[in-house]
Amino acid sequence: METQIQVIDRLRESFRRGISKPEQFRREQLNSLISMIRDNEELFLKAVHKDLNKPKFEAIMSEMDILFNEAHYALSNLKTWMQPEYVGKNMATKLDDCFVRREPLGVVLIIGAWNYPVNLTLIPMVGAIAAGNCVIIKPSEVSAATESLIAELVPKYLSQECYAVIRGGPEETKALLKNRFDHIFYTGSQTVARSIMQAASVHLTPVTLELGGKCPTFIYGKVDFKAAAQRLVWAKFFNSGQSCVAPDYLLCSRATQDALVPAIIEALKKFYGEDPQTTPDLTRMVTLKHWNRVMEQLKSSKGKIVVGGESNQEEKYIAPTVVVDITADDSLMDQEIFGPVLPILTFESLQEGIDFVNTKEKPLALYVYSDESSVVRKVLEETSSGGFCSNDGIIHMAIPTLPFGGVGVSGSGSYHGRWSFETFSHRRACMMRGWALERLNSLRYPPYDENKLSWLRWTTSPKSSCNIL
Amino acid sequence: MSREQLVVERTRKAFLTGSTKPLKFRIQQLQCLLRFITERRKDIADAVHKDLYKSEHGTELFETLGLEGDIQLAIEKVWEWAAPRPVEKTLLTISDEVYIRPEPLGVVLIIGAWNYPWAVTLKPLVGAIAAGNAAVIKPSEISSHSAKLMEDLLPLYLDKDLYPVVTGGVTETQELLKQRFDHIFYTGNCTVGKLVMQAAAQHLTPVSLELGGKSPCFIDKNCDLNVACRRITWGKFVNCGQTCIAPDYILCEASIQSRVVEEIRKCIKEFYTEDPKTFKDYGRIVNQRHFRRVVALMEGSTVALGGDRDESQCYIAPTVLKDVTGTSTVMTEEIFGPVLPIITVSGLDEAIGFINEREKPLVVYVFSHDKKLIRRVITETSSGALLANDCLVHATVSALPFGGVGNSGMGCYQGRHGFDRLSHLRSCLIKKLNMEAVNSMRYPPHTAKKMGWVRFFLFNQVSVCRLRRMALLTLVTVVAGTVWLKYFTSNCRNTLSDTGGRSV
Numbered sequence: 001m002e003t004q005i006q007v008i009d010r011l012r013e014s015f016r017r018g019i020s021k022p023e024q025f026r027r028e029q030l031n032s033l034i035s036m037i038r039d040n041e042e043l044f045l046k047a048v049h050k051d052l053n054k055p056k057f058e059a060i061m062s063e064m065d066i067l068f069n070e071a072h073y074a075l076s077n078l079k080t081w082m083q084p085e086y087v088g089k090n091m092a093t094k095l096d097d098c099f100v101r102r103e104p105l106g107v108v109l110i111i112g113a114w115n116y117p118v119n120l121t122l123i124p125m126v127g128a129i130a131a132g133n134c135v136i137i138k139p140s141e142v143s144a145a146t147e148s149l150i151a152e153l154v155p156k157y158l159s160q161e162c163y164a165v166i167r168g169g170p171e172e173t174k175a176l177l178k179n180r181f182d183h184i185f186y187t188g189s190q191t192v193a194r195s196i197m198q199a200a201s202v203h204l205t206p207v208t209l210e211l212g213g214k215c216p217t218f219i220y221g222k223v224d225f226k227a228a229a230q231r232l233v234w235a236k237f238f239n240s241g242q243s244c245v246a247p248d249y250l251l252c253s254r255a256t257q258d259a260l261v262p263a264i265i266e267a268l269k270k271f272y273g274e275d276p277q278t279t280p281d282l283t284r285m286v287t288l289k290h291w292n293r294v295m296e297q298l299k300s301s302k303g304k305i306v307v308g309g310e311s312n313q314e315e316k317y318i319a320p321t322v323v324v325d326i327t328a329d330d331s332l333m334d335q336e337i338f339g340p341v342l343p344i345l346t347f348e349s350l351q352e353g354i355d356f357v358n359t360k361e362k363p364l365a366l367y368v369y370s371d372e373s374s375v376v377r378k379v380l381e382e383t384s385s386g387g388f389c390s391n392d393g394i395i396h397m398a399i400p401t402l403p404f405g406g407v408g409v410s411g412s413g414s415y416h417g418r419w420s421f422e423t424f425s426h427r428r429a430c431m432m433r434g435w436a437l438e439r440l441n442s443l444r445y446p447p448y449d450e451n452k453l454s455w456l457r458w459t460t461s462p463k464s465s466c467n468i469l
Numbered sequence: 470m471s472r473e474q475l476v477v478e479r480t481r482k483a484f485l486t487g488s489t490k491p492l493k494f495r496i497q498q499l500q501c502l503l504r505f506i507t508e509r510r511k512d513i514a515d516a517v518h519k520d521l522y523k524s525e526h527g528t529e530l531f532e533t534l535g536l537e538g539d540i541q542l543a544i545e546k547v548w549e550w551a552a553p554r555p556v557e558k559t560l561l562t563i564s565d566e567v568y569i570r571p572e573p574l575g576v577v578l579i580i581g582a583w584n585y586p587w588a589v590t591l592k593p594l595v596g597a598i599a600a601g602n603a604a605v606i607k608p609s610e611i612s613s614h615s616a617k618l619m620e621d622l623l624p625l626y627l628d629k630d631l632y633p634v635v636t637g638g639v640t641e642t643q644e645l646l647k648q649r650f651d652h653i654f655y656t657g658n659c660t661v662g663k664l665v666m667q668a669a670a671q672h673l674t675p676v677s678l679e680l681g682g683k684s685p686c687f688i689d690k691n692c693d694l695n696v697a698c699r700r701i702t703w704g705k706f707v708n709c710g711q712t713c714i715a716p717d718y719i720l721c722e723a724s725i726q727s728r729v730v731e732e733i734r735k736c737i738k739e740f741y742t743e744d745p746k747t748f749k750d751y752g753r754i755v756n757q758r759h760f761r762r763v764v765a766l767m768e769g770s771t772v773a774l775g776g777d778r779d780e781s782q783c784y785i786a787p788t789v790l791k792d793v794t795g796t797s798t799v800m801t802e803e804i805f806g807p808v809l810p811i812i813t814v815s816g817l818d819e820a821i822g823f824i825n826e827r828e829k830p831l832v833v834y835v836f837s838h839d840k841k842l843i844r845r846v847i848t849e850t851s852s853g854a855l856l857a858n859d860c861l862v863h864a865t866v867s868a869l870p871f872g873g874v875g876n877s878g879m880g881c882y883q884g885r886h887g888f889d890r891l892s893h894l895r896s897c898l899i900k901k902l903n904m905e906a907v908n909s910m911r912y913p914p915h916t917a918k919k920m921g922w923v924r925f926f927l928f929n930q931v932s933v934c935r936l937r938r939m940a941l942l943t944l945v946t947v948v949a950g951t952v953w954l955k956y957f958t959s960n961c962r963n964t965l966s967d968t969g970g971r972s973v
Contacts, residue, residue, distance in 0.1 A: 057915035066961055087868035098866050120771035122698055186586040194670050201666035206879040227905040234912055271913040281913035387896040401556035402896035424722035429854040431871035438696050445703055448526030
C-alpha cells in the first residue's frame with residue numbers, strides 16, 4: 001500500500017504532465033463522478049443511514065441530488081469558466097490584450113466532514129476537478145461507512161493518476177498536513193482549523209475554511225407563526241440539527257415566544273409524529289461522544305424544556321427539544337449545539353437582540369423570520385454573517401450562484417457553483433503588449449522630466465480608459 | 470497593555486460605531502487621502518529620496534501616480550462595487566430576492582514594504598477604505614523617513630481613530646500580530662509571510678500575502694532585441710532592481726547573449742548616462758545590509774557589464790552577469806537589486822523546464838513576435854501574472870488582479886479586486902412567509918411523491934435567465950416568421966399580379 005508521500009508525489013507528477021488540465025478530461029471525470037453516485041445510489045443511502053440513520057429523503061436531497069446539481073452545473077458552465085476574461089484597459093495599454101486566465105493550482109487537499117459526508121467531501125471535489133487540479137480527498141473517519149464506500153469507489157470511477165482518497169484519523173491527518181499542497185479545503189471545527197492554517201503557513205498554502213458557529217434566528221414583528229414554525233422546525237431538525245447552518249438558537253420577545261412555541265410543537269407533531277423516536281425521518285447523533293456532548297449541554301441548562309427532552313443512549317437518539325427561559329450564560333449558549341436542541345432567548349426589542357448577537361462571533365448563517373421587511377432589513381444591515389436568509393433556513397445553500405462560506409471564525413473563502421471553480425483556480429493576469437509604438441514608451445524611460453510625466457498622467461489615468469477609441 | 474493593543478482596541482471601537490459604513494464617508498476619506506498625496510507631494514518625494522535616493526519625478530512616476538489613479542477609481546466606482554449584486558435564480562427562488570451583499574470585514578492590518586513605501590502601503594488602504602473597513606497601517610521601518618512622514622501627516626488628513634499609523638520594527642510588528650484583525654494584508658518576503666500567516670492562524674484571520682520570487686524573462690532569439698532590451702533594462706533597473714515584479718533573470722539562447730548584453734549596455738547609457746552614480750534618476754540600495762546581500766550574490770559569476778559599487782553610498786552600478794547557471798549563487802534567492810544574470814538555454818523547452826523547476830514567481834516575462842511561442846509559455850508555466858513583450862506595466866491596469874501564487878503569494882488586489890478582497894461577500898436570500906403550501910413537499914413525513922416534486926423544483930437545472938432567453942428567442946422567431954411570411958406573401962401577390970396571375 002502506498003504511503004501518503006507516494007500518493008502525493010504520484011499526483012504531483014500527473015499534474016506536472018498536464019493530465020488533469022484539458023477540458024475534455026475534466027468533463028470525463030465529472031461525468032464519472034456522476035456515474036459513481038448514480039450507479040451506487042443504494043450503497044450510498046445505506047452508508048449514510050448506517051452513519052447517521054439518515055432517511056432516504058434527506059440523503060437524496062442534501063447529499064446526492066445536490067451533488068448531481070453541482071456536477072451538472074459545472075459541466076454546463078465549464079467552457080465559459082475556462083475562457084479568458086478580457087478586461088478594461090487604460091489609454092497607454094489600449095492596443096494591448098489584457099485578460100485574466102483561470103489556471104489550476106496543482107495538487108489540492110480536501111478534508112471532508114461527517115455530518116454530510118458525501119456532500120462536504122465531493123462537492124468541493126467537483127470544483128477542484130472542474131478547475132483542472134489533481135485532488136486528494138480525506139473523508140471524515142467519524143462517518144466510517146461513507147468513508148469506506150468513498151475510498152472503495154473513487155479509484156474505480158475516477159482517474160487514479162489524478163485523484164486519490166487517503167483515510168485515517170487525527171494522527172494520519174496531522175501527518176498528511178506536513179506535506180505541501182497547493183490549496184487546502186477544510187470543513188469542520190474552529191479548533192482543528194487553527195492547526196490546519198498553521199500547518200498550511202509552513203508552505204504558504206492558501207486555505208478555505210468552512211467552519212461553523214452559533215447561527216442565530218430572529219423572530220420579530222408581524223409573523224405568520226404557522227409558516228415560520230414549519231420552516232424553522234424543518235431547518236433546525238434536518239439531520240437532527242447536525243448542520244453547520246442549522247438555526248442554533250432563537251431570539252424573540254416573550255409574547256412571540258408564547259405564540260411560537262405551540263406552533264413549533266404542532267409542526268413537530270406533524271413532521272415526526274407523537275413519538276419521534278419511531279419515525280424513520282429523523283437522523284441520529286453521529287457518535288456516542290456527540291450524543292454525550294449535547295446531552296451534557298442540555299442537562300446543565302437552567303432553562304425549561306417545553307417539548308422533547310427524551311433520549312436513548314443506545315440509539316444515540318435525542319428527541320427534538322425546545323428549551324425556554326434561556327439566559328446568555330446558559331450552558332446551551334456556550335458552544336455550537338450541533339444537535340436537535342433549540343434554545344429560545346427572549347429580548348423584548350429587536351435592537352436588544354441585535355446587540356446581543358453582535359457581542360458574539362460572526363456565525364456561518366443568520367436568519368430572521370418576519371412579515372415586516374423593515375425588520376428583515378434592520379437585521380441584515382446591523383449584523384454580519386457568512387450567509388443570510390429571511391423567512392427560511394438552510395435553503396440558501398442549494399443555490400449554486402450564491403457563494404457559500406463564513407466570515408470571521410465561521411470561516412474564510414467560499415464555494416458552490418462558480419465559486420468552487422474560482423476557489424480552486426489561480427486568476428492569472430495576462431497582458432500581451434505589442435512591439436509597435438516604442439516611441440510612446442520613451443515617456444517612461446529616464447531621464448524623467450515634467451513633460452513626460454504629464455503625458456503619462458494622462459495616458460495611465462483610469463478616466464482615460466473611456467471609450468474614445 | 471501594550472501600545473499596539475491599545476491602538477487596535479481603539480480602532481475596533483471606532484469601527485463598531487458604524488461610521489465607515491455610509492459610502493459618503495468612505496468617499497470623503499478617499500478624497501482626503503488624495504488631497505494628502507497631492508498636497509504633500511514634495512514632502513513625500515523628499516522622504517523617498519532620503520530612503521531610496523529616488524528623484525522627485527521618479528517618485529511621482531512610480532509611487533504617487535498609480536496611487537492617485539487608484540484613489541480616483543475607487544471614488545468613482547465605490548457605489549457600483551458596494552451595491553448588492555443580484556445573481557441568477559433557480560425555479561424555486563423565482564419570486565425571492567437573491568443577491569450578494571458586499572460588507573466590510575472590520576479592522577484590517579496593512580503591513581507595508583520599503584521598496585515603494587507609499588504605493589505598496591497605501592494601495593491596499595484604498596481598497597480597505599472603499600470596502601468600509603478600519604485599518605491599522607504599519608509602514609516598513611526600513612524606509613524610515615517615509616514611515617515617519619506617514620505617521621506624522623496621515624492623521625492630519627484621515628480619521629486618526631479609524632486609520633492609525635503604527636511605526637516600529639520587528640518587536641512592534643510581532644506585538645501587532647498578536648492582536649486580532651479581520652484581515653491581514655502583508656507585502657514583503659516569504660519568510661516573514663509565513664510568520665504572518667502563522668500568527669493569523671491563531672485568530673483564524675484571512676490573509677493576503679504579496680510576496681516575491683525570481684521572475685524569469687525569456688527572450689526569443691528572433692525578436693526585435695533592440696526594443697526588448699530597452700523594455701527589460703527599464704523594468705530591471707527602476708528603483709535599482711528593488712521591485713517585486715522586476716525581471717530577475719534572463720533566459721535566452723547562447724547565440725544572442727552578446728547582443729543582449731550590448732543592447733542593455735546601450736540602454737543603460739541612454740537612460741542613466743555614462744556615470745549612473747552621479748545621475749539623479751538612478752537610485753540606491755535601501756541600506757547596507759541589502760547592499761552586502763546583493764554584492765554577495767554576484768560571487769562566482771562573470772560580470773558582463775557594470776559591477777561597480779560603493780558601500781558608503783549603497784550604490785551598485787547597473788550590472789549584467791553572463792553565462793550564469795542554475796546553481797550560481799545569484800540564482801539562490803530573489804536578487805532585489807540592479808544585477809541581471811543571463812542564463813543560456815538551448816531553446817524554449819529548456820527555458821520552460823528551468824522555470825518550472827523553481828517556485829512559481831510573481832510574474833513570467835516573455836519577449837517574442839511568435840504568438841504560438843507566447844502561448845506555450847502561458848500554458849506551460851504558472852506565475853502570479855504573465856506579461857509578454859514588456860515589463861512591469863501590467864501593474865498599471867487596475868482591472869487586472871495583482872497578486873502571486875504559490876510562494877509568490879496569495880490573494881490579489883488593485884481596483885475592484887482590492888475592494889472584493891477586503892470585503893465579505895455575504896450571500897442573501899430574501900424570502901417571504903407566503904406560498905407555504907409549496908414547502909410541504911420538503912417536510913416530513915417523506916413520501917416518494919414529495920421526493921419527485923423536490924427533485925424537480927429544487928434541483929431543476931432550468932434557471933430563470935435561461936427561461937427568459939428561451940422566451941425571447943421564441944418571440945424573435947415568431948416576429949421574424951410573421952414578418953417573413955408577410956413579405957413573402959405580399960411579394961407573391963405582387964409577382965402574380967405582374968405576371969397577370971400566371972404562376973411562376
